[in-house]
Amino acid sequence: MPALGADMEAGTLVEWLVKPGDRVKRGDIVAVVETQKGAIEIEIFNEGIVSELVVPIGAKVPVGSLIARIGDTGVAPPAVLQAAKPAPSAPISSPPKRIVPPQPAVIAPVGAMKISPAARRRAAELHIDATTLRGTGVDGAVTVADVEAAAAAVAIAAAPSPRKAFDPAEMRKAIAAAMGRSKREIPHYYLTHPIDLSLALSWLERFNAAQPVSSRLLPAVLLLKAAALALREVPQLNGTYADGVFQAGAGIHVGWAISLRGGGLVAPAILDTDQRSLPELMSQMRDLVQRARAGGLRSSELASPTVTVTSLGDRGAETVMGIIYPPQVALIGFGMIGARPWVVENRVEPRPAVTVSLAADHRASDGHIGALLLSAIERLLQEPEKL
Amino acid sequence: MSTLITYREACRQALRDALLSDPKTFLMGEDIGRYGGCYAVTKGLFDEFGEERVRDTPLSESAYVGAGIGAAMVGMRPIVEIMTVNFSLLALDQIVNNAATIPHMSGGQFAVPLVIRISTGGGRRVAAQHSHSLEGWYAHIPGLRILAPAVLEDARYMLAAALKDPNPVLIFEHVMLYNNEGEIDPQVTSVDIEHAKVRRAGTDVSVIAYGNGLIKALAAAEALAAEGISAEIIDLRVLRPLDTPTLLASVAKTRRCVIVDEGWKSGSLAAEIGMRIAEEAFFDLDAPLRRVCGREVPMPYAAHLEDAALPQPADIVAAARDLVRPA
Numbered sequence: 001m002p003a004l005g006a007d008m009e010a011g012t013l014v015e016w017l018v019k020p021g022d023r024v025k026r027g028d029i030v031a032v033v034e035t036q037k038g039a040i041e042i043e044i045f046n047e048g049i050v051s052e053l054v055v056p057i058g059a060k061v062p063v064g065s066l067i068a069r070i071g072d073t074g075v076a077p078p079a080v081l082q083a084a085k086p087a088p089s090a091p092i093s094s095p096p097k098r099i100v101p102p103q104p105a106v107i108a109p110v111g112a113m114k115i116s117p118a119a120r121r122r123a124a125e126l127h128i129d130a131t132t133l134r135g136t137g138v139d140g141a142v143t144v145a146d147v148e149a150a151a152a153a154v155a156i157a158a159a160p161s162p163r164k165a166f167d168p169a170e171m172r173k174a175i176a177a178a179m180g181r182s183k184r185e186i187p188h189y190y191l192t193h194p195i196d197l198s199l200a201l202s203w204l205e206r207f208n209a210a211q212p213v214s215s216r217l218l219p220a221v222l223l224l225k226a227a228a229l230a231l232r233e234v235p236q237l238n239g240t241y242a243d244g245v246f247q248a249g250a251g252i253h254v255g256w257a258i259s260l261r262g263g264g265l266v267a268p269a270i271l272d273t274d275q276r277s278l279p280e281l282m283s284q285m286r287d288l289v290q291r292a293r294a295g296g297l298r299s300s301e302l303a304s305p306t307v308t309v310t311s312l313g314d315r316g317a318e319t320v321m322g323i324i325y326p327p328q329v330a331l332i333g334f335g336m337i338g339a340r341p342w343v344v345e346n347r348v349e350p351r352p353a354v355t356v357s358l359a360a361d362h363r364a365s366d367g368h369i370g371a372l373l374l375s376a377i378e379r380l381l382q383e384p385e386k387l
Numbered sequence: 388m389s390t391l392i393t394y395r396e397a398c399r400q401a402l403r404d405a406l407l408s409d410p411k412t413f414l415m416g417e418d419i420g421r422y423g424g425c426y427a428v429t430k431g432l433f434d435e436f437g438e439e440r441v442r443d444t445p446l447s448e449s450a451y452v453g454a455g456i457g458a459a460m461v462g463m464r465p466i467v468e469i470m471t472v473n474f475s476l477l478a479l480d481q482i483v484n485n486a487a488t489i490p491h492m493s494g495g496q497f498a499v500p501l502v503i504r505i506s507t508g509g510g511r512r513v514a515a516q517h518s519h520s521l522e523g524w525y526a527h528i529p530g531l532r533i534l535a536p537a538v539l540e541d542a543r544y545m546l547a548a549a550l551k552d553p554n555p556v557l558i559f560e561h562v563m564l565y566n567n568e569g570e571i572d573p574q575v576t577s578v579d580i581e582h583a584k585v586r587r588a589g590t591d592v593s594v595i596a597y598g599n600g601l602i603k604a605l606a607a608a609e610a611l612a613a614e615g616i617s618a619e620i621i622d623l624r625v626l627r628p629l630d631t632p633t634l635l636a637s638v639a640k641t642r643r644c645v646i647v648d649e650g651w652k653s654g655s656l657a658a659e660i661g662m663r664i665a666e667e668a669f670f671d672l673d674a675p676l677r678r679v680c681g682r683e684v685p686m687p688y689a690a691h692l693e694d695a696a697l698p699q700p701a702d703i704v705a706a707a708r709d710l711v712r713p714a
Contacts, residue, residue, distance in 0.1 A: 117672050137674055
């Protein structure tokens with residue numbers, strides 16, 4: 001059971017998307033796990049053949065438990081499924097050792113099971129185990145109709161269990177646990193800085209004028225990209241802190257804070273945020289919001305953020321003073337974009353502006369580093385065409 | 388405009404057409420001339436065409452079939468009639484050792500464009516020496532083409548196609564078909580002698596039959612439809628060479644198959660058909676193959692026993708029902 005964030009202790013397996021004998025490769029979604037953050041799709045990071053599903057559907061098991069085995073392409077001994085690479089410092093208990101004694105081959109009594117040739121073929125096509133069916137054919141043989149009826153029953157049984165998006169009460173508990181831990185453990189320091197967005201917004205207006213409505217960018221994308229690029233310059237704020245040690249992130253995977261209808265929030269990662277174009281980031285943000293609300297986030301998205309960015313957008317507050325999501329070391333917040341009095345060449349004039357804030361872990365960095373990040377963000381936003 | 392004709396009349400029109408269209412064609416057989424034929428198929432042709440072209444023969448199947456082979460080898464187009472398939476055994480040597488082999492053994496120097504019409508089958512209360520269905524035996528022999536017209540159209544037009552074949556063709560006319568009456572589509576003026584035909588489309592079970600078995604299978608399909616079972620009825624038409632693709636296509640669709648054959652089950656043509664399906668459509672089958680064949684007895688004389696010995700529509704219904712809706 002992968003850890004989908006530091007606050008996750010256990011998960012309930014709600015759906016297997018593979019079965020023994022299936023070949024899997026890195027990135028395949030193999031299961032769905034119900035967590036406090038809703039239903040999460042679990043990806044696999046190994047290649048091989050599923051040899052055993054250990055945890056049945058409906059079982060709740062602690063993080064680190066063995067949930068399935070995969071083997072190499074053939075006879076190699078099964079390996080433990082590494083369902084997702086956990087956040088580097090997330091506590092992972094070592095999977096319990098489980099010795100599976102060799103199974104004696106089961107030999108069906110000769111003639112006990114009658115399955116018509118066509119039914120056998122159809123069963124293979126529909127992934128139905130025909131030996132478990134009751135036959136209605138000649139001499140009680142399993143027929144194509146029996147197989148198709150069984151497949152239809154499976155489909156009906158599978159259909160009415162739509163994944164639950166999330167339970168607000170459970171989500172609240174998860175947030176409480178994570179934020180409580182953050183405030184108990186992390187000595188935050190806060191910096192804020194107002195940034196003139198007139199250049200960025202006028203560039204954006206020109207860019208959007210040439211785009212169809214569906215491809216237009218929101219200002220938040222510029223802020224996200226600027227933050228990600230600034231983190232390249234200030235890597236001390238991108239990573240995790242645990243057991244007295246800061247570990248820099250292997251890439252810049254910004255967790256994008258998404259508030260959910262009905263309360264709660266989740267901050268799934270946009271992998272390699274700094275390397276993506278603005279249109280790519282826009283479509284990824286849309287996709288994440290949609291899946292976060294519908295319950296289709298993937299394990300890698302929850303386990304991999306190296307920093308969090310939150311943008312309150314037009315919802316209202318001028319400045320965010322965020323709480324770091326452990327074990328990350330920084331949270332970058334953007335307040336509401338709005339017209340502010342701005343001093344330009346000794347005159348005061350209205351300019352669209354945003355206040356960027358940084359909440360950072362003082363164990364891992366100092367205020368000077370934080371200031372570098374904010375000024376880098378400001379500089380990057382003055383050259384929007386380079387974002 | 389079309390009028391009702393009988394199967395017998397369709398056969399007669401085919402013979403008359405053949406005599407009119409090709410001076411090399413002549414008829415030969417026992418009682419086919421002055422008497423008009425044992426089943427009255429040739430009635431009137433003697434008067435119209437004379438004794439040169441409608442020839443009564445001595446009661447020696449071996450002699451006149453052999454004469455037919457000789458005539459065919461030298462360029463004539465003889466149509467020989469054998470009164471019943473049981474009697475054809477007297478000509479077996481001529482048919483199997485000569486007609487079927489001469490084109491091969493002469494290295495292609497001699498063709499044998501001979502047509503032999505043979506009546507076959509039971510149901511007329513003429514007992515064990517006049518009622519058997521031995522066409523399956525002939526279907527065993529390479530070098531022969533074996534036809535079994537069941538419908539009027541085939542009775543009317545298979546002969547012309549057979550006469551065009553440079554090799555010997557045997558046409559088996561089931562004795563119970565002669566009085567069948569119907570209309571022939573005036574648009575149809577020829578038929579092929581290569582393919583089996585779906586006479587009634589269906590989805591649940593394929594019934595393969597020929598000759599009078601086809602008529603019984605069609606009756607069975609009607610009864611099965613009333614039970615909600617959709618039977619596909621295939622008229623085999625050509626017993627050799629078998630049109631296997633048509634059979635396989637039907638079985639691939641219905642996944643079940645009943646084979647109707649008035650011949651005895653052991654070593655029957657039905658056995659050959661079933662085996663081909665088992666070999667080539669095994670993975671399409673959703674039920675065992677079934678055969679409805681003649682009982683393995685010499686044909687009884689008594690009516691109720693003869694009926695019991697022959698495949699009947701009720702037997703076909705029962706076999707098909709058992710495959711589609713086993714009890």
